[in-house]
Amino acid sequence: MESVWKGIQEAVRLLLTGDPEVLRITLLTLKVSGTATLISLVMGIPLGAFLALGRFPGRRFLMSLVNTGMGMPPVVAGLWVTLFMWRNGPLGFFHLMYTPAAMIIAQSVIAAPIITGISAAAFQQVNGRLRLQILALGASKLQTGLLLLREVRLPLMAAVMAGFGGVISEVGASTMVGGNVLGRTRVLTTATVMEVSKGNYDIAIALSVILMVLAYGVTLTLTILQQRGNRT
Amino acid sequence: MFTKNRLWVIMLIVLMVMLSASGCTRANQEVILATTTSTTDSGLLDVLKPEFDKQTGYDLTIVSVGSGAAIAMGEKGEADALLVHSPKDEQRIEDAGVAVSRQIVMHNDFVLVGPADDPAGIKDKPVAEAFKAIAEKQALFLSRGDESGTHKKELGIWEKAGITPAGEWYQETGTGMGATLNVAAEKKGYTLTDRATYLALQENMDLQILLEGDQELLNIYHVMQVNPEKFAKVNAKGGKAFVDFMVAPETQEIIKTFGADKYGQPLFFPDAGKEE
Numbered sequence: 001m002e003s004v005w006k007g008i009q010e011a012v013r014l015l016l017t018g019d020p021e022v023l024r025i026t027l028l029t030l031k032v033s034g035t036a037t038l039i040s041l042v043m044g045i046p047l048g049a050f051l052a053l054g055r056f057p058g059r060r061f062l063m064s065l066v067n068t069g070m071g072m073p074p075v076v077a078g079l080w081v082t083l084f085m086w087r088n089g090p091l092g093f094f095h096l097m098y099t100p101a102a103m104i105i106a107q108s109v110i111a112a113p114i115i116t117g118i119s120a121a122a123f124q125q126v127n128g129r130l131r132l133q134i135l136a137l138g139a140s141k142l143q144t145g146l147l148l149l150r151e152v153r154l155p156l157m158a159a160v161m162a163g164f165g166g167v168i169s170e171v172g173a174s175t176m177v178g179g180n181v182l183g184r185t186r187v188l189t190t191a192t193v194m195e196v197s198k199g200n201y202d203i204a205i206a207l208s209v210i211l212m213v214l215a216y217g218v219t220l221t222l223t224i225l226q227q228r229g230n231r232t
Numbered sequence: 233m234f235t236k237n238r239l240w241v242i243m244l245i246v247l248m249v250m251l252s253a254s255g256c257t258r259a260n261q262e263v264i265l266a267t268t269t270s271t272t273d274s275g276l277l278d279v280l281k282p283e284f285d286k287q288t289g290y291d292l293t294i295v296s297v298g299s300g301a302a303i304a305m306g307e308k309g310e311a312d313a314l315l316v317h318s319p320k321d322e323q324r325i326e327d328a329g330v331a332v333s334r335q336i337v338m339h340n341d342f343v344l345v346g347p348a349d350d351p352a353g354i355k356d357k358p359v360a361e362a363f364k365a366i367a368e369k370q371a372l373f374l375s376r377g378d379e380s381g382t383h384k385k386e387l388g389i390w391e392k393a394g395i396t397p398a399g400e401w402y403q404e405t406g407t408g409m410g411a412t413l414n415v416a417a418e419k420k421g422y423t424l425t426d427r428a429t430y431l432a433l434q435e436n437m438d439l440q441i442l443l444e445g446d447q448e449l450l451n452i453y454h455v456m457q458v459n460p461e462k463f464a465k466v467n468a469k470g471g472k473a474f475v476d477f478m479v480a481p482e483t484q485e486i487i488k489t490f491g492a493d494k495y496g497q498p499l500f501f502p503d504a505g506k507e508e
Contacts (some may be wrong), residue, residue, distance in 0.1 A: 087465045097310075098264070098293045129461050179295045182278065197410030198273050199433035 007205020036107035046120025069113025078173030122155035157226035263470035266302035266311035269408035300379025311465025312471035320382035332455035346422035372421035377404025428499035479504035
């Protein structure tokens with residue numbers, strides 16, 4: 001227990017003194033996971049709406065794929081992104097391996113199915129008659145979509161939180177495609193693993209505390225936004 | 233529907249190009265070093281990377297895996313330079329034309345560590361005898377199990393002892409040296425480790441050096457370039473720059489003193505230019 005106490009003290013010290021290395025790692029964590037969540041939103045919400053509201057052959061099959069993808073193990077995403085990204089892979093000419101961009105792509109692969117799946121479920125919950133009514137009132141397809149989006153904003157915020165929570169906590173994909181390079185691709189989770197294997201438990205505990213605080217802070221902000229949406 | 237699909241493809245391409253905007257500029261500047269966990273877990277490369285970057289203007293990307301995985305990266309042309317300690321495998325890829333300008337950098341030694349009460353009574357035995365004793369007593373032994381240089385060394389000793397290790401007492405962690413030492417300390421088992429990683433971690437754990445100094449336990453690190461003639465995408469100049477850097481007198485001086493202030497003894501002994 002002594003090392004836990006030491007770790008918490010270390011965390012407070014690192015946070016208060018604004019240790020530049022820790023600050024950089026923390027900001028990169030936010031940047032990578034935030035961007036990946038945004039990309040997943042841009043792809044996931046329209047796709048979710050399409051899967052929920054569209055009528056076409058193979059829809060159920062696609063839904064089952066997305067629902068399976070919601071449980072995508074990060075290391076699987078990491079491995080496949082690696083195979084595509086490294087020098088001799090099909091996308092090797094972009095030189096993305098061991099960059100934050102590669103981590104964003106891998107994390108998007110993890111978060112996109114989560115957000116798509118929850119969005120699809122949310123859109124399916126909307127009463128079908130509402131959609132008919134909106135259409136009957138002469139709304140265009142785009143207008144209909146926007147109105148429905150308003151209807152499902154609460155579960156959509158839950159989708160954002162689930163997606164963000166999924167990627168900020170993963171370590172397998174980030175290690176594989178990012179390489180945990182100091183000052184470039186080291187994020188809170190990969191740094192924690194490294195410090196544990198170096199035997200620096202106090203720093204590892206400090207990093208984990210920072211990660212939890214960060215995850216809580218972001219989720220709290222999103223929850224407040226969500227609940228405000230609930231009142232009006 | 234077709235045009236919609238096309239729109240998605242175009243958006244994805246735009247996204248990729250935007251993401252890689254930063255990547256392309258560094259294509260020639262980046263040197264990828266695939267290396268063993270001991271060089272990073274001990275902190276040596278944290279000291280050497282800024283020096284290398286400053287001296288050469290390159291940007292060193294350190295990928296820290298076991299020697300086996302590092303050599304595999306070299307064999308795929310996914311690294312520019314290797315810093316590893318698995319002499320037999322190194323010889324193999326050198327013969328295959330994968331690695332060139334291979335040079336000795338430094339050495340330290342492997343030590344056999346375990347719980348202080350030494351249940352198998354191996355203290356100061358010859359190393360093969362000690363392994364035999366562990367197997368006979370069925371005392372817990374933690375193996376890296378990851379094709380790393382240390383794992384290869386360990387397997388070589390078992391072979392020499394004429395034992396095929398298997399059973400409840402022989403467990404593979406499949407992780408790096410630091411993690412494996414942690415497991416050994418926690419479960420009170422024996423394990424073979426390089427001295428550098430052990431020294432870096434010892435203050436947090438209850439493991440003693442029980443056997444050291446056997447000729448068999450020498451741990452030699454070599455640096456080499458991945459052959460640019462074999463892999464078109466390898467950074468030839470960058471790889472060479474790293475090899476030159478590792479054997480340069482200034483770097484060797486850093487290696488010689490690294491860790492001495494913290495652990496009371498150096499972790500590595502520089503060897504550049506020496507006969508093997």
